[in-house]
Amino acid sequence: MSDAASGSVNGGPLLSVRDARVGFSTVRGLLRAVDGVSFDLQAGRTLGIVGESGSGKSVLVRSLIGLVGTGSGAIVGGDVRLDGQDVRGLSARNFRQLLGRDIGIVFQDPMTSLNPVMKIGRQIGEGLRLNRGLDSAAAARRAVELLVEVGIPEPERRASQYPHELSGGMRQRVAIAIAIACEPKLLIADEPTTALDVTVQRQILDLLQREQRERGMAMILITHDLGVAAGRADDIMVMYAGRAVEMATTREIFRGPRMPYTEALLRSLPRLSDATHTRLSAIPGRPPDLARRGTGCSFAPRCAYRSACCEAEEPALSREGGRGFACFHPLGAGGGTSA
Amino acid sequence: MSASAAEPATVARRGRPISWALALPLAWVALVVFLAITADWIGLPDPAAQELILRRKPPSAEYLLGTDNLGRDMLSRIIYGGRTSLIVGICAPFFGFLIGGAIGMSAGYFRGKVDLLAVGFIDILLAFPTLVLALTFVAYLGQSLFNVTLALGILSIPAAARVSRANTMAWANRDFVLAARTIGASNWRILTREILPNVLPAMFAFWLVAVSVIIVAEGALSFLGLGIPAPQPSWGGMIADGREALDVAPHTALIPAAVMFLTVLSLNFLGDMVRNLVDPRRSTL
Numbered sequence: 001m002s003d004a005a006s007g008s009v010n011g012g013p014l015l016s017v018r019d020a021r022v023g024f025s026t027v028r029g030l031l032r033a034v035d036g037v038s039f040d041l042q043a044g045r046t047l048g049i050v051g052e053s054g055s056g057k058s059v060l061v062r063s064l065i066g067l068v069g070t071g072s073g074a075i076v077g078g079d080v081r082l083d084g085q086d087v088r089g090l091s092a093r094n095f096r097q098l099l100g101r102d103i104g105i106v107f108q109d110p111m112t113s114l115n116p117v118m119k120i121g122r123q124i125g126e127g128l129r130l131n132r133g134l135d136s137a138a139a140a141r142r143a144v145e146l147l148v149e150v151g152i153p154e155p156e157r158r159a160s161q162y163p164h165e166l167s168g169g170m171r172q173r174v175a176i177a178i179a180i181a182c183e184p185k186l187l188i189a190d191e192p193t194t195a196l197d198v199t200v201q202r203q204i205l206d207l208l209q210r211e212q213r214e215r216g217m218a219m220i221l222i223t224h225d226l227g228v229a230a231g232r233a234d235d236i237m238v239m240y241a242g243r244a245v246e247m248a249t250t251r252e253i254f255r256g257p258r259m260p261y262t263e264a265l266l267r268s269l270p271r272l273s274d275a276t277h278t279r280l281s282a283i284p285g286r287p288p289d290l291a292r293r294g295t296g297c298s299f300a301p302r303c304a305y306r307s308a309c310c311e312a313e314e315p316a317l318s319r320e321g322g323r324g325f326a327c328f329h330p331l332g333a334g335g336g337t338s339a
Numbered sequence: 340m341s342a343s344a345a346e347p348a349t350v351a352r353r354g355r356p357i358s359w360a361l362a363l364p365l366a367w368v369a370l371v372v373f374l375a376i377t378a379d380w381i382g383l384p385d386p387a388a389q390e391l392i393l394r395r396k397p398p399s400a401e402y403l404l405g406t407d408n409l410g411r412d413m414l415s416r417i418i419y420g421g422r423t424s425l426i427v428g429i430c431a432p433f434f435g436f437l438i439g440g441a442i443g444m445s446a447g448y449f450r451g452k453v454d455l456l457a458v459g460f461i462d463i464l465l466a467f468p469t470l471v472l473a474l475t476f477v478a479y480l481g482q483s484l485f486n487v488t489l490a491l492g493i494l495s496i497p498a499a500a501r502v503s504r505a506n507t508m509a510w511a512n513r514d515f516v517l518a519a520r521t522i523g524a525s526n527w528r529i530l531t532r533e534i535l536p537n538v539l540p541a542m543f544a545f546w547l548v549a550v551s552v553i554i555v556a557e558g559a560l561s562f563l564g565l566g567i568p569a570p571q572p573s574w575g576g577m578i579a580d581g582r583e584a585l586d587v588a589p590h591t592a593l594i595p596a597a598v599m600f601l602t603v604l605s606l607n608f609l610g611d612m613v614r615n616l617v618d619p620r621r622s623t624l
Contacts, residue, residue: 067517100523113514117536123515126532127522178518 012084013040014218015064015186020078022056022063031291034060035242036078038317043185046212046219048233048250050226050265054287056242057222058190065103065188066095082186100131104179104217106208108191110171114163120147120174121159127181146177150207169200173207180211187212187219193228205232226265230254238262241288241298248323256332258325261299297327305329361612364605371602375422383415387570395588407577407591408584417598420572424599427488427557427567432499432549434492439499440542446500447507448530457500464497473556474565482568487560491553502545506538540617547610551603558599574599 022034034056041047049057059068064087068074080087082102090098107113115123124146125139134142140159147155150173163171172192179187189208193201209232212219223229229236229250236253238246238261246259257263264283285302288294296311297303303310309328317326374381390410398405404413446457476490510516511534519533554574560566561575569576574595581592 062517065521067520096520096523096525098523099521103521105518105521107514107518109514113518115515115519115533115537118533126519126524130523130528175518178522182522 014043014083015041015220016079016081016084017064018079020060020063020080021076022059022068023075023077025075026291028291030075032242032293033290034063037237037239037242037244039237039244039247041186041218041220043218044216045234046209046221046232048221048223048229048236049239050223050229050236051239052224052287054290055239056290057224057239060239061188061190061220061222065099065105097131100127101182102185103188104182104184104186105188105190106172106175106179106192109195110163110168110175111195113175114171116163118162119159120161120163120166124159124174124177124181127178131182142181143177146181147174150174150177150180150211151203152177168196169204172196172200172204176204176207176211180215180217183215185217187217188222189219190222191224192221194224201228208232226253227269238265241293242290243298243326244317244324245299245327246323246325247317248325252323258320258323258330258332259299259327260303260305260329260331262325263331264302305331360608364608367601367605368609371421371598372425374418375425378415378418378422383418384412386411386415386419386572388412395584395591397588397590404594405588405590408580408588413577413591413594416572416577417574417595420574420577420595421598421602423484423567423571423573424554424557424575424602426484427491427573428550428554431488431491431553431557432495432546434488435495436499436503436542436546436549438492439496440503440538442496443500443503443505444507444530444534444538447504448511448526448534450508454504457504461497461500464493469494470556470559473560474563477560477565482565484567484571487557487566491556491560494556495549495553498549499542499545503538503542506541507534510534510537541614544610544614544617547606547613551606551610554599554603554606 017040018038020034020037021032024031024033037056037060039047049061051057062068063074063076064080066087068076078088082098085098087095087098114120121140121143124143125134125136128134128139128142129136144155144159147158152158152170152173158166158170158174163174166174172195176192187208192208193204196204205228208219208221211217221229221233226236233250236246236248236250237244238253238259240261246253246257246262248258253262254266257266261283264281267281268283270278270280283302288298288301294311296313297306297315300306300310307329315326315328317324320330388411390406392410393402393406394408394410396402396406396410398413402412402414404417407413407416442457442460446454473490473494476493477486480486480490516529516533519529524532557566557573558575558578561573562579564579566575567573577595578592578599581588581590581595585592
């Protein structure tokens with residue numbers, strides 16, 4: 001059921017981002033962590049944002065919801081619309097309301113995303129009391145229901161415990177319960193499984209997907225692992241050095257990437273069809289220094305297909321059908337080019 | 340079933356045998372506090388009543404801790420002096436921590452210009468020689484319990500601000516604070532509900548140490564003659580009085596000095612103990 005359950009007004013995308021930019025002024029100059037990223041997210045769909053560490057995927061999404069601190073000297077630009085409403089133009093109070101009601105977020109590390117001195121049940125009920133006006137008894141009851149929903153046994157007892165009494169996987173379930181408590185339209189999962197055991201990762205991803213489908217939420221799944229995004233995301237945006245370098249449906253990406261970086265990422269994934277002891281290919285070199293960006297394609301120094309023009313000019317994100325890619329030498333015309 | 344599973348962990352944490360390093364300081368501080376509170380009702384002689392014939396008597400059955408230069412009962416004066424020291428020692432850092440804590444938490448949370456201003460203010464306060472500042476303050480405003488407390492309270496602002504600022508900075512970047520913001524919590528709510536409860540344990544541990552520092556500072560002020568005004572006993576004042584007769588009646592200076600020493604030492608022990616308990620490295624797990 002991938003239909004948009006909670007359709008947005010005027011039929012436009014739920015979340016629309018145009019030319020998002022985040023810069024940090026450092027002693028070495030302006031560091032462009034996010035450099036002009038645009039995308040749309042329809043209600044009820046899941047967008048996977050994939051990229052290696054430092055590619056700007058977390059900063060991008062955090063900047064959308066005002067979590068990139070102004071105190072840290074960040075310069076945030078671009079146009080963000082949620083349900084057609086200009087998010088950046090809201091007053092502080094209205095923005096808080098919007099965050100509380102319409103957006104939920106699950107962080108990477110459940111060790112730090114829960115308040116160590118507040119009981120679980122209370123943490124879950126906090127948003128309900130703030131945004132839904134529930135009294136503490138009602139919020140506490142709802143918190144227990146939410147604990148049941150995210151699959152925590154003995155919810156009543158757990159609700160009166162502190163975070164340190166729970167395992168990592170359970171804490172992440174609690175974090176999910178907090179994120180979905182106010183029935184948000186958009187759920188952001190920022191590397192939700194990176195800090196967890198492999199055995200728990202799948203359960204958490206399944207839980208996120210189930211909640212997303214049942215509630216018809218849109219979801220942004222940030223991950224450095226294409227494998228995580230594979231079965232969960234409808235669309236994938238690949239980020240490199242603060243830019244979106246490829247955007248397509250998950251199927252298209254896996255059937256035939258157009259951007260060499262995406263191809264390189266795919267080739268670094270193990271495949272069941274590979275012979276045993278096949279070496280995984282690593283991407284040579286290192287990501288560029290974001291404070292000293294050259295003129296050309298930022299992936300060029302590591303790219304096997306680079307030519308003179310790659311180093312002279314930055315390729316724009318070109319559109320072809322429903323997908324986009326930023327490359328002068330796109331791989332194959334849709335066919336399998338996993339050379 | 341899982342209640343019993345949780346039990347061994349609890350026992351392991353709490354079941355440590357009470358060490359003497361904890362029990363003795365705790366008992367001493369409890370005794371001092373108890374006597375200071377009940378001083379009026381336990382039949383002590385008037386701490387200001389002079390009996391000049393019986394001056395500088397060594398400890399005896401009648402005068403358990405002897406008498407001072409003016410023939411006043413030392414035990415009574417120690418206990419009433421303890422009341423003074425505790426009032427100043429508890430209230431001054433409390434006042435300082437209230438203001439310093441607010442400054443430090445705002446600075447650590449908002450950063451930017453607020454931080455710059457706060458740190459500047461703290462550095463200015465720190466740049467003054469502390470005791471000279473307190474002396475000036477008391478000399479100018481006049482000697483009274485309130486003024487001494489106020490002066491010493493102001494002196495404890497910078498330290499409190501620094502501790503709370505550092506702690507707030509450590510907590511303010513945790514994801515749960517971001518998470519609180521995404522559920523629509525205001526800055527005030529985040530500061531008071533999310534960060535304050537986490538900063539408080541460290542502040543309390545530091546406050547215990549501050550109490551002992553202030554008791555010593557009050558003693559120094561009294562010793563210099565700018566502490567609590569004369570008839571009212573205080574430990575520092577008693578040491579100052581006893582100094583005159585150090586050769587003939589050493590107990591008049593040594594007993595208050597020993598009592599102050601034990602109290603300060605105990606408070607420091609307790610402060611360290613609490614600090615270990617709230618060590619951030621352990622509290623995160």
